[in-house]
Amino acid sequence: MKVLIVDDDRTLADLLAFAMRRAGFEPHLAFDAQGAMQVFDSLPVDIIILDVNLPGTHELKNGFDICREIRKVSDVPIILLTVRDDEEDIVKGLNIGADDYILKPFSPKQLVARVQAVLRRASAESVPEEAPYRFQDFQFDPARREVSRGNEAPQNLTRLESRLLSYLMLNQGQVLPADNIITEVWGLDAANTEMLRQLVHRLRMKIEQDPENPFLIKTLPGVGYGFGI
Amino acid sequence: MKVLIVDDDRTLADLLAFAMRRAGFEPHLAFDAQGAMQVFDSLPVDIIILDVNLPGTHELKNGFDICREIRKVSDVPIILLTVRDDEEDIVKGLNIGADDYILKPFSPKQLVARVQAVLRRASAESVPEEAPYRFQDFQFDPARREVSRGNEAPQNLTRLESRLLSYLMLNQGQVLPADNIITEVWGLDAANTEMLRQLVHRLRMKIEQDPENPFLIKTLPGVGYGFGI
DNA sequence: GCATATTGTCACAACATTGTCACATAAATC
DNA sequence: GATTTATGTGACAATGTTGTGACAATATGC
Structure with a gap:
C-alpha cells in the first residue's frame, strides 16, 4: 500500500x-x-x-x-x-x-x-501487508528477513538483526537512544549495551559496503544509533 | 496529542x-x-x-x-x-x-x-522530536547533540556540553547563576566552579566564531553566564 | 542427538570525554 | 601599587565509550 x-x-x-x-x-x-x-x-x-x-x-x-x-x-x-x-x-x-x-x-x-x-x-479489501523498507538502492524485506542492494544477491539476516533493522528503518532519520533500541529488540528493561554493540556490529558487517565508515547505521556517540541520518 | x-x-x-x-x-x-x-x-x-x-x-x-x-x-x-x-x-x-x-x-x-x-x-515512538533551538543563524539539535551555523558542517557536542547548552538556550536572554547551572548540568551535590569554567570554555571553542570575544555565551562576572544577552 | 546457526560474554585496543592542576590574565579591593 | 578574587586556558591523567575478535552458551533444523 x-x-x-x-x-x-x-x-x-x-x-x-x-x-x-x-x-x-x-x-x-x-x-x-x-x-x-x-x-x-x-x-x-x-x-x-x-x-x-x-x-x-x-x-x-x-x-x-x-x-x-x-x-x-x-x-x-x-x-x-x-x-x-x-x-x-x-x-x-x-x-x-x-x-x-x-x-x-x-x-x-x-x-x-x-x-x-x-x-x-x-475498496473492500484493505489489510495492508508489511511493505518492504527502502533507502536509496538498499532494501530490506522484514517478512523474508533479507536485505539487498540494487541487483546484488540478497543477504539473510538473523531474527535479532532483522528486529534491529526494522526498528531503525521504521524510525529512519531519527536518533534512537540505545535504551530504547534494547527495549524494542530484546524486550528487556535491563540495559545491556554490550549486546547491542555486538548486534550493531554484526548487522553492519552484513549491510554496510564499508563497515569501517558506516553509511546506513550511524553512531550518535553517547546517545544511540540512527538509520539514514 | x-x-x-x-x-x-x-x-x-x-x-x-x-x-x-x-x-x-x-x-x-x-x-x-x-x-x-x-x-x-x-x-x-x-x-x-x-x-x-x-x-x-x-x-x-x-x-x-x-x-x-x-x-x-x-x-x-x-x-x-x-x-x-x-x-x-x-x-x-x-x-x-x-x-x-x-x-x-x-x-x-x-x-x-x-x-x-x-x-x-x-512511549518511545510517535512523539514529535524535541525541537531544535535557534539563535540567529546558529542552531542546536539536542536530540543529535549537534550544533551548526548556517550551512556549515554540524559539530558534535558531548553529553555535558549538550546539557549545558540546552539549559542556557532554554533560558535564553536570562542571567543564570553559576550554582544553578552546576545543579542543572551535574546534578544536585557537586558544586565545583572549576568544572563549569572548563565546560564553558570547551563549549565556546566549539560554538563561538571568535572564542576570544564570545558572542553567544556571555560571562556575567560575579554571577554566572547567559546565552544571547 | 548431532551439526549448524545464532546469540551472549569476555577481553582489549582505540578513542572520546571529563576532572584536576597549574598558571596567566583581568578586574576588584584595600 | 600591591593584593586578592574571579575567570580563561593549556596540559595531562582518570575515566568512560565504542568497535572488534575470539570463544562459550544456547537455539534451531534435520
Whole structure:
C-alpha cells in the first residue's frame, strides 16, 4: 500500500511517514505541488494525504487546487489536512472530491485509523501487508528477513538483526537512544549495551559496503544509533 | 496529542494552555478534582498536568490524591506542578506514580520541553522530536547533540556540553547563576566552579566564531553566564 | 542427538570525554 | 601599587565509550 504525503512542514511530514510505515504502508513524501504531481504520475499511489495550506506553484495555489487537479485524472482516495475547523473549508474540500479531512494537530494513531477507514470505503479489501523498507538502492524485506542492494544477491539476516533493522528503518532519520533500541529488540528493561554493540556490529558487517565508515547505521556517540541520518 | 490541565489558578492554567497549544498539543482545562475526573473519563487524554495544591472535594484533598486515583485506572503520564521544592514532596509524588514534577514558577518553554520528555519516555515512538533551538543563524539539535551555523558542517557536542547548552538556550536572554547551572548540568551535590569554567570554555571553542570575544555565551562576572544577552 | 546457526560474554585496543592542576590574565579591593 | 578574587586556558591523567575478535552458551533444523 503506497501512500503519498504532500506537505511543506518537514517534521509533520516525517511524523506522518512514520505513522504510515508503522501501519504497514509505504510512504512517499513530496514537498510541493510540483513534486506531488510527479510522484503521483510515476508511482501507483493508493492514497494521498494532502495539506490544504500547502503553497503550490503559480496556477496551483493550495491543497484545494491540487486536489481538484488530481481528481480530474484519478479516483485515488484523498485525505485533506487542515488546521482550520472552519466548516466551510471542510465542505469545500469534500465537494471538490476529498474523501476525508483531518484537523491538525492529530495523533498518528488517529491518522492511521482514518486512512484505513478511507481505504476500506474505497475498496473492500484493505489489510495492508508489511511493505518492504527502502533507502536509496538498499532494501530490506522484514517478512523474508533479507536485505539487498540494487541487483546484488540478497543477504539473510538473523531474527535479532532483522528486529534491529526494522526498528531503525521504521524510525529512519531519527536518533534512537540505545535504551530504547534494547527495549524494542530484546524486550528487556535491563540495559545491556554490550549486546547491542555486538548486534550493531554484526548487522553492519552484513549491510554496510564499508563497515569501517558506516553509511546506513550511524553512531550518535553517547546517545544511540540512527538509520539514514 | 491531548493534554489535560488541572488547576484552580485560572491565569496560570491559561498560560499553560497557551504554551501547550503553541507546541502542537490540544489543551483541555479542568478546575477541580471532580471536573478533572469527568474530563479524564470522557476524553482520551495523552498527558495530564496536575497542580499539587489543587483543593479537591471531600475525599480527594489535593493533587496527590487525585494522582493516586488516576493511577488506579490508567497509566497516562502525569506531571505534578508544585511550588515547594521540598524533596519529600517530590519523592512522594513520584512514588505515587507521577512521571515528573515541575516547580513553580517555570517558563512555558521549559514546561513544553518537560512534557515532551515525559511523552518520549512514556512511549518511545510517535512523539514529535524535541525541537531544535535557534539563535540567529546558529542552531542546536539536542536530540543529535549537534550544533551548526548556517550551512556549515554540524559539530558534535558531548553529553555535558549538550546539557549545558540546552539549559542556557532554554533560558535564553536570562542571567543564570553559576550554582544553578552546576545543579542543572551535574546534578544536585557537586558544586565545583572549576568544572563549569572548563565546560564553558570547551563549549565556546566549539560554538563561538571568535572564542576570544564570545558572542553567544556571555560571562556575567560575579554571577554566572547567559546565552544571547 | 548431532551439526549448524545464532546469540551472549569476555577481553582489549582505540578513542572520546571529563576532572584536576597549574598558571596567566583581568578586574576588584584595600 | 600591591593584593586578592574571579575567570580563561593549556596540559595531562582518570575515566568512560565504542568497535572488534575470539570463544562459550544456547537455539534451531534435520
